[in-house]
Amino acid sequence: MSKRICVYCSSSNILEEKYVKAAREFAEAASLLGYTIVCGGSVMGLMGVIIDTMIEKGSPVEGFIPGFMEDMEIHHKGIKQLGVVGTMSERKELLRQNSDVVIAFPGGLGTMEEFMETFTLKRLGQFDGTVILFNQDGFYDQLLSLFEHFVKNKFLNSNYRDSLVVVNSVEDLIVAVKNSKKERLEAKHYLPE
Numbered sequence: 001m002s003k004r005i006c007v008y009c010s011s012s013n014i015l016e017e018k019y020v021k022a023a024r025e026f027a028e029a030a031s032l033l034g035y036t037i038v039c040g041g042s043v044m045g046l047m048g049v050i051i052d053t054m055i056e057k058g059s060p061v062e063g064f065i066p067g068f069m070e071d072m073e074i075h076h077k078g079i080k081q082l083g084v085v086g087t088m089s090e091r092k093e094l095l096r097q098n099s100d101v102v103i104a105f106p107g108g109l110g111t112m113e114e115f116m117e118t119f120t121l122k123r124l125g126q127f128d129g130t131v132i133l134f135n136q137d138g139f140y141d142q143l144l145s146l147f148e149h150f151v152k153n154k155f156l157n158s159n160y161r162d163s164l165v166v167v168n169s170v171e172d173l174i175v176a177v178k179n180s181k182k183e184r185l186e187a188k189h190y191l192p193e
Contacts, residue, residue, distance in 0.1 A: 005030060005177060006038045006129075008114040009046035009105035011074075015057075019106055020049050022136055025170045027053035033178070034059075038095055041065035041083075043076040044106055051076045064091045072112045092117060096127060101180045103132045103173065106139040122163050123185065132165045132179035134173055140166070 009023065023046040029039060037054050039047050041063025054061045055078045062081040066088055069075060075082060085091050092114055096102065104115035121127040133140055144166065150156035163185060168175045 002034050002036065003100040003177065004036045004038055004098055006099035006102045007047070007050060007105060008095075008103065008107060008111045008118075009039075009050070010107040010111060011040075011042050011044040011047055011107065013045055013048075015045065015106075018047060019136065022134075022170050023049045024053050026050070026173060028057065029170070029174045030054070030111060030177075031057035031059035032098070033174075035177070036060040036062065036153055038062045038064075038099055040091065041076055041079055042069065042074050042093070044074055046107070048076060051079060055079075064094045066091055096121075096129070099129050100182060101130045101177050102127075102138075103134055103177070105134050109164060112143075119164060123160065125185045128182040128184040130165060130176070130182075131163065132167060132173065132176050132180075135166050135168050139169075 009090060012021070027037065027050040031054055037060070039050065040060070042048060042065065043051070051061050059107070061079050063076060063079045064083045067084050067086060083094060085094065088120055096118060097179065102118050104111055108177045115133070118127060119131050122131045135144070147156060147160060151158045151160070165176050167176050
C-alpha cells in the first residue's frame with residue numbers, strides 16, 4: 001500500500017558520510033516500496049540527498065518551502081510538486097497533512113522543533129500518523145534521556161513511549177514504516193499517572 005512519509009532532517013551539507021548513506025538507503029527503499037516522500041523541499045543536507053535519490057528512482061516527492069527560503073534559492077529545483085508558503089508554521093502543517101508517517105532523521109534545531117510539535121500533537125490526539133525517531137548511532141540518546149528525566153520528575157507521563165517509535169537502523173526504520181498504521185490517540189490517555 002502506498003504511504004505518504006513526511007521526513008524531518010538536517011539541512012547541513014557538512015555531515016559525516018554515515019548520515020548521508022543512511023538517508024540515501026532509506027530513500028532507495030522508500031522508492032522500491034512505492035512511497036511518496038513529503039519534505040521541506042530544500043536542496044541542502046539530508047533533505048537534498050533524499051530528494052535526489054527519489055527523483056533518480058522516478059518516485060514521487062512533494063515539498064513545501066517558505067517564500068523567504070525560495071528567495072535564498074535553496075529550494076530543490078527538481079521537485080515537480082513544490083508548494084511555496086508564507087510561514088514556517090504553514091509549512092509544518094502542510095507537511096503533516098495526510099501523512100501516514102513522520103520520521104525525524106538526525107538533525108538540528110529545525111528538525112527538533114518540527115519533531116517536538118508533531119510528537120506533541122500525536123499525544124494530544126491531533127495527529128493520527130505514526131511518529132518515528134531515527135536514533136542512528138545513538139544520535140537521539142540524550143533526548144530520550146531527557147524524556148526519562150521528565151518522567152522521573154513527573155513532568156511527563158511514562159506512557160509517552162506508547163506514541164513514539166524509536167529505531168536505530170535503516171532496516172528497522174523500513175520495518176517500522178511498513179508496519180505503521182494511523183491511530184488517533186485520546187488525550188485523556190495522557191493524564192498524570
